[in-house]
Amino acid sequence: MLDMRLLKDDPEYVREACRLKRVDARVDEAIALDTRRRAILPEKETLQNERNRVSKEIAAQKKAGKDTAAVQEEMKKVGERIALLETEERDIQDKLKAIMLTIPNHPAADSPVGDETANLEVASWGQKPSFSFTPKPHWEICEALGMLDLKRGVKIAGAGFILYKGLGARLERALYNFFLDYHVRNHGYTEWFPPFLVNRDSMIGTGQVPRMEEDMYHCDKDDDLFLIPTAEVPITNIHRDEILDLAELPLKYCAYSACFRREAGAAGKDTRGLLRVHQFNKVELVKFCRAEESFNELELLRKDVEDILQALELPYRVVNLATCDMSFSAAKCYDFEVWAAGVGKYLEASSCSVFTDYQARRANIRYRDENKKPRIAHTLNASGVALPRTVVAIIENNQREDGSVAIPKVLQPYMGGMTELRV
RNA sequence: GGAGAGAUGGCCGAGUGGUCUAAGGCGGCGGUCUUGAAAACCGCUGUGGGGCAACCCACCGGGGGUUCGAAUCCCUCUCUCUCCGCCA
Numbered sequence: 001m002l003d004m005r006l007l008k009d010d011p012e013y014v015r016e017a018c019r020l021k022r023v024d025a026r027v028d029e030a031i032a033l034d035t036r037r038r039a040i041l042p043e044k045e046t047l048q049n050e051r052n053r054v055s056k057e058i059a060a061q062k063k064a065g066k067d068t069a070a071v072q073e074e075m076k077k078v079g080e081r082i083a084l085l086e087t088e089e090r091d092i093q094d095k096l097k098a099i100m101l102t103i104p105n106h107p108a109a110d111s112p113v114g115d116e117t118a119n120l121e122v123a124s125w126g127q128k129p130s131f132s133f134t135p136k137p138h139w140e141i142c143e144a145l146g147m148l149d150l151k152r153g154v155k156i157a158g159a160g161f162i163l164y165k166g167l168g169a170r171l172e173r174a175l176y177n178f179f180l181d182y183h184v185r186n187h188g189y190t191e192w193f194p195p196f197l198v199n200r201d202s203m204i205g206t207g208q209v210p211r212m213e214e215d216m217y218h219c220d221k222d223d224d225l226f227l228i229p230t231a232e233v234p235i236t237n238i239h240r241d242e243i244l245d246l247a248e249l250p251l252k253y254c255a256y257s258a259c260f261r262r263e264a265g266a267a268g269k270d271t272r273g274l275l276r277v278h279q280f281n282k283v284e285l286v287k288f289c290r291a292e293e294s295f296n297e298l299e300l301l302r303k304d305v306e307d308i309l310q311a312l313e314l315p316y317r318v319v320n321l322a323t324c325d326m327s328f329s330a331a332k333c334y335d336f337e338v339w340a341a342g343v344g345k346y347l348e349a350s351s352c353s354v355f356t357d358y359q360a361r362r363a364n365i366r367y368r369d370e371n372k373k374p375r376i377a378h379t380l381n382a383s384g385v386a387l388p389r390t391v392v393a394i395i396e397n398n399q400r401e402d403g404s405v406a407i408p409k410v411l412q413p414y415m416g417g418m419t420e421l422r423v
Numbered sequence: 424g425g426a427g428a429g430a431u432g433g434c435c436g437a438g439u440g441g442u443c444u445a446a447g448g449c450g451g452c453g454g455u456c457u458u459g460a461a462a463a464c465c466g467c468u469g470u471g472g473g474g475c476a477a478c479c480c481a482c483c484g485g486g487g488g489u490u491c492g493a494a495u496c497c498c499u500c501u502c503u504c505u506c507c508g509c510c511a
Contacts, residue, residue, distance in 0.1 A: 072490095
């Protein structure tokens with residue numbers, strides 16, 4: 001959420017945020033509501049002040065044995081007027097907040113303006129592999145190697161639920177263990193293991209609800225719990241409603257979790273194999289930092305992600321997302337796309353975003369600055385990284401003509417010393 | 424699932440209708456004393472909002488109600504703890 005004060009102090013900034021992200025929000029209505037609220041407040045508070053003052057007088061007079069019936073009658077009217085103003089204020093506040101939640105974060109100055117065609121490739125690394133044969137897509141390779149049982153996955157749960165088997169299951173386990181170890185040891189992240197179900201307050205805190213509610217798995221029958229779409233949700237909410245110490249910033253957290261997404265509205269798109277699934281594994285990186293540091297922290301976060309993709313020897317490119325293509329809450333976002341030789345495409349394996357104070361204001365995450373004053377923290381996160389598409393790239397890029405797949409060196413210790421996947 | 428108890432500032436904890444503008448303690452910051460430190464003593468020490476200065480308003484788990492006046496009384500929800508039952 002943007003700072004409501006901007007409605008009064010810099011409405012053009014708010015309008016520009018909507019314009020750059022091509023979001024249609026009722027900014028003018030919000031400004032009018034805010035103006036009305038500011039008119040009500042002084043009147044309400046003056047009356048409250050009077051009530052406080054007179055109530056004390058009544059107490060004193062009663063003690064002195066005087067009759068206070070007349071004053072009480074008068075105060076009753078004041079009380080009714082206050083109640084009326086309070087009702088109107090609450091009503092305005094609710095409407096105002098509802099509109100504020102539909103206003104996106106303001107993109108950074110160096111985010112390309114426009115839709116996805118304006119996305120800017122800012123870096124690339126590695127060579128696309130070349131083959132003396134026609135490379136196969138991962139679902140063919142995995143099936144031949146007995147790594148997946150897609151049919152039975154459908155039987156057990158439904159389309160988009162992957163049943164990993166044998167080396168497939170082991171590769172999943174190897175990858176998320178490797179990711180966690182690597183970020184903890186080499187990049188200084190603290191490891192967490194969060195709940196996979198969270199309450200509504202947490203989902204609101206990170207912004208999935210209400211905007212994306214239809215894309216979330218929701219246990220509403222008895223519990224009103226949501227299956228997390230990413231570990232970002234529980235990890236960011238660790239510090240919801242807290243004031244952090246300046247000395248401990250930046251906080252760098254990483255966590256493995258399964259991720260659950262209904263992918264409502266994405267049916268029929270990239271549905272083969274592992275490209276788009278309802279449940280997948282991911283290691284997520286989350287940072288909390290002071291306001292001045294967030295864009296610098298974004299670059300460091302980007303480096304951490306690049307580092308791990310390079311360790312896996314996966315060719316990738318980094319894209320600075322255009323204002324309309326980045327998420328609602330982001331101020332700036334890099335996408336990491338890994339090359340997958342079998343499907344012949346770049347696949348999004350990580351998204352690395354800075355939310356400035358937008359998410360933290362919503363989740364009420366603050367820190368004490370040098371003057372001991374509470375300030376809204378800045379939050380960032382990145383996938384570090386998402387498994388299915390990484391698995392696709394590893395398998396398709398490292399495939400051999402005989403159907404075996406070379407295992408990247410860094411993963412071999414996690415695969416019991418195996419150097420290749422073979423039947 | 425059954426029964427009971429409870430939720431107060433960074434933490435502990437008092438308060439059961441009117442100097443609560445929340446006692447007291449711990450912790451933290453500043454000062455006096457000291458070569459330095461400790462101790463002792465003195466002062467300061469919550470969040471949000473409106474004017475942006477004095478000041479004022481709100482906040483005692485959330486929401487609603489009673490009252491001239493609510494941390495305090497009533498309703499409701501949530502959470503925590505204890506005991507019992509069940510259970511990986």
